[in-house]
Amino acid sequence: MAKLSPPKIISYKKDGRKIVMLTAYDYPGAKLLDEAGVDILLVGDSLGNVVQGKSTTLPVTLDEVIYHAEMVARAATQALVAVDLPFPYCQLGPQEALRAGARILKETLADAVKVEGGANRAATIAALTDAGIPVLGHCGLRPQEIRQTGGYHLQRERELLFQDITAVEQAGAFGIVLECLEPELAKEATQAVSIPTIGIGAGPHTDGQVLVFHDLLGYIPNRTKVPKHVKQYADLRSIITGAVQQYADDVRSGMYFKE
Numbered sequence: 001m002a003k004l005s006p007p008k009i010i011s012y013k014k015d016g017r018k019i020v021m022l023t024a025y026d027y028p029g030a031k032l033l034d035e036a037g038v039d040i041l042l043v044g045d046s047l048g049n050v051v052q053g054k055s056t057t058l059p060v061t062l063d064e065v066i067y068h069a070e071m072v073a074r075a076a077t078q079a080l081v082a083v084d085l086p087f088p089y090c091q092l093g094p095q096e097a098l099r100a101g102a103r104i105l106k107e108t109l110a111d112a113v114k115v116e117g118g119a120n121r122a123a124t125i126a127a128l129t130d131a132g133i134p135v136l137g138h139c140g141l142r143p144q145e146i147r148q149t150g151g152y153h154l155q156r157e158r159e160l161l162f163q164d165i166t167a168v169e170q171a172g173a174f175g176i177v178l179e180c181l182e183p184e185l186a187k188e189a190t191q192a193v194s195i196p197t198i199g200i201g202a203g204p205h206t207d208g209q210v211l212v213f214h215d216l217l218g219y220i221p222n223r224t225k226v227p228k229h230v231k232q233y234a235d236l237r238s239i240i241t242g243a244v245q246q247y248a249d250d251v252r253s254g255m256y257f258k259e
């Protein structure tokens with residue numbers, strides 16, 4: 001099967017085929033997701049939270065994103081690989097975003113970048129797409145702006161959302177992540193654009209869904225707060241701690257080398 005391209009992802013919306021997207025940060029994880037038939041692998045700046053153990057995505061650097069994206073892109077034979085433009089490259093304006101986006105595509109061989117923001121990032125998205133760098137938009141809750149917006153809240157501003165998604169579509173994005181929206185608002189937004197919407201905490205009516213790899217699989221330390229919208233499909237924490245405790249018991253008791 002050929003690798004998924006932005007036009008193919010757009011055609012999924014026309015065909016009524018839901019888009020499956022997950023974050024990925026390393027070679028084995030990406031390989032498993034690619035083999036499982038995930039459509040889009042996102043090297044999200046959420047790596048700051050789930051890989052680096054930080055409290056926000058803001059400290060993640062361009063070099064760190066490139067380091068992870070190279071592994072993911074090398075693993076993906078079918079999935080489209082999108083990579084977050086980390087803070088503050090979406091915010092610095094078209095020239096800086098273009099420089100960062102070009103580095104990402106050139107050094108990682110990923111397929112696209114993701115840009116957080118709406119109408120305020122239209123010029124940046126247009127500059128990237130004009131240069132042949134496919135862009136996935138990201139509207140609704142924007143984790144890179146939480147210092148300004150005051151936290152991870154449900155987004156209710158209807159007018160602003162519609163201005164944003166329209167601007168992002170017109171600027172040439174091939175899809176839009178919609179984060180933390182009332183399901184009915186996400187439904188209306190999905191109907192208002194011809195490119196696919198991919199929801200996270202935005203209800204069932206978007207054209208696809210995205211989740212963070214670690215949240216989906218329960219690959220999270222004890223007492224880590226998982227967002228309310230997350231549906232967890234496995235409990236890797238228990239599996240890993242159980243296996244490691246078994247190994248430790250075997251080593252300590254001398255059983256490790258016995259059959």
Ligand code: KIV
Binds near residue numbers: 045177210211
């Ligand atoms: O960084 C990320 O993982 C994201 C997704 C949660 C959409 O932006």
